[in-house]
Amino acid sequence: MSKMENRVLNVEGLSIAFGGLKAVxxxxxxxxxxxxxxxIGPNGAGKTTVFNCITQFYKPNTGEILFKGHGDQVTELTTKPVHEIIKLGLVRTFQNVELIRELSIIDNVLIGGHIDFKANTFSQALRLPKARKEEKQYREEAEKILENLGILDRKDMLVGGQPYGILKKVEMARTLMARPKLIILDEPAAGLNDSETLELAKLIKKIRDEFNCAILLVEHDMRLVMDICDRICAINFGKLLTIGTPKEIQQNPAVQSAYLGVE
Incomplete structure (x- = not known):
């Protein structure tokens, strides 16, 4: 059996050090x-470094990172430059929402599809038929995604001034324009209140189910993690503590000590 059967990502022996300090x-x-x-992990556990290695913002010192992207093509990510990763179907969001406030919601979403544009810059600038047809297709796709996320009625509004929960949905919609096989969510609940976090949980599950993609969630909100994750990897000081279901993680003594507190 192939090691990538039924898997989208396989990380083996990942290590990286900064100035002699092993972050992973x-x-x-x-x-x-x-x-x-x-x-999951406390501040300084190495979570951010892990997904920076996966997305090739950092090149690990050792280890193998296999990703099964579009067309079930398996790629060793460490051989790829960072700008090619998104084309494979691996997309990340950032803890701070990175949107262009002066553009409309739909224009922000369309930016997520630019990597697939076939028409060249010359054709787009002159609004040639091929470019117009392609833009129409992408706009229709963007509208379907916005409708799916429940914010189509806001598509022509400027991003600036929108509630934070809406901005999170716009960022998710832009991510989905890249037709991802795996989305890395970096602290998606940061800045959200309790009701917005509950809505986020439903949204993440909906994206998984309706867009057929896997999700890697890096998050401090334990309620959100335990509510929506199928499995959880707990790390401390860059080392693996354990991997298991939410129930197994909650009952693990090492995890209770390091993350959840011990009664």
Whole structure:
């Protein structure tokens, strides 16, 4: 059986050091297709470094990162430059929402599809038929995504001044324009109140189910993690503590001590 059967990502022996300090130390885990997979840890545990290695913002010192992207093509990510990662179907969001406030919601979403545009800049600038046809197709796709996320009625409004919960949905919609096989969510609940976090949980599950993609969730909100994740990887000081279901994670003594507190 192939190591990538039913998996979208396989990380083996991942290590990276900065100035002699090991930020990630021989870490291994895999993410299954259409799985919501959590990565938890306190500040300084190495979570951000892990997904910076996956997305090739950092090049690890050792380890293998296999990703099954579009067309079930398996790629060793460490051989790819960072700008090619999104084309494979691996997309990330940022803790701080990165949107252009002066543009409309739909124009912000359309930016997410620019990597697939076939018409060249010359054709787009002169509004040639091929470019117009392609833009129409992408606009229709963007509208379908906005409708799916429940914000189509706001598509022509400027991003500036929108509630924070709406901005999170716009960022998700832009991500979906890249037709991802795996989305890495960096602290998506940051800045949200309790009701917005509950809505976010439903949204993440909906995206997984309706857009057929896996999700890697890096999050401090334990309620959100335990509510939506199929499996969770707990790390401390860059090393693996354990991988298991939310119930297994909650009952693990090492995790209770490091993350959840011990009664």
């Amino acid at each position: 130390d021989n870490l291994s885990f895999d993410i299954k297709e259409k799985e919501i997979f959590g990565l």
